[in-house]
Amino acid sequence: xxxSSVIILALRSAQFVFAIxxxxxxxxxxxxxxxxxLTSSPSQINWLLAVSLFxxxxxLYLELAPRFAPxxxxxxxxxxxxxxxxxxxxxxxxxxxxFMSKLLFCRGSVCGAAQASxxxxxxxxxxxxxxxxxxxxxxLKGGLSFRRSPPAPLNVSQMKETSAA
Numbered sequence: 042x043x044x045s046s047v048i049i050l051a052l053r054s055a056q057f058v059f060a061i062x063x064x065x066x067x068x069x070x071x072x073x074x075x076x077x078x079l080t081s082s083p084s085q086i087n088w089l090l091a092v093s094l095f096x097x098x099x100x101l102y103l104e105l106a107p108r109f110a111p112x113x114x115x116x117x118x119x120x121x122x123x124x125x126x127x128x129x130x131x132x133x134x135x136x137x138x139x140f141m142s143k144l145l146f147c148r149g150s151v152c153g154a155a156q157a158s159x160x161x162x163x164x165x166x167x168x169x170x171x172x173x174x175x176x177x178x179x180x181l182k183g184g185l186s187f188r189r190s191p192p193a194p195l196n197v198s199q200m201k202e203t204s205a206a
Contacts, residue, residue, distance in 0.1 A: 045175060052172045053100050056126075059165050060096035063089060066158035073151040085140040086155070089133035089162055092126075096165065099126050116180055123176055127169035134162030 067090040074082035099122045106114040138159050141147060147155070 045179060049172060049175060050104075052168055052175070053104055056096060056165065056168045056172070057100045059161050059168065060093045060100065063158050063161045063165065064093040064097070066154045066161065067093065069154045070151055070158065083140055085133070085137040086158075089137055089158055092129045092133045092162070092165075095129060096126055096169075099123075116176075119176060120173065120180065123169055123173035127166055127173055130162055130166040130169055134159050134166060137162065 067086050070086050071082035071090060074080060074086070103119055103122060137155065141155055141159065
């Protein structure tokens, strides 16, 4: 059976790659709105763009902090980031899907990029949900306590009395 750490690493890799894809697609759509139209890009596009940036930062923290800076890595933070990313991705792709459904027309490459960003946003949601479930399962295996191991006692040398000669 495949180790859960291998599954988590595969999920993190997919999350990172899909975040870059969503970032590229939503950046293209936002650029089109800002340059080719007289209006600024919709908040739904901007939200999904921000979510993709947050995902990239989250994946970097979740993978690099435990390896290189274990003191700044905490299970509560990991669970918060994973559930937060799942909720943010869900809100982003649903909001953009509703926005796209209310458009009077949608054509060209910018429309295809927006539709693709909805699909990749939905995949991001599924990936974050899966990794949150796996992380929660691992946390429950170790017990409900998220406490770190107690700090090691300080080596305080005892003062010795010296006899005065």
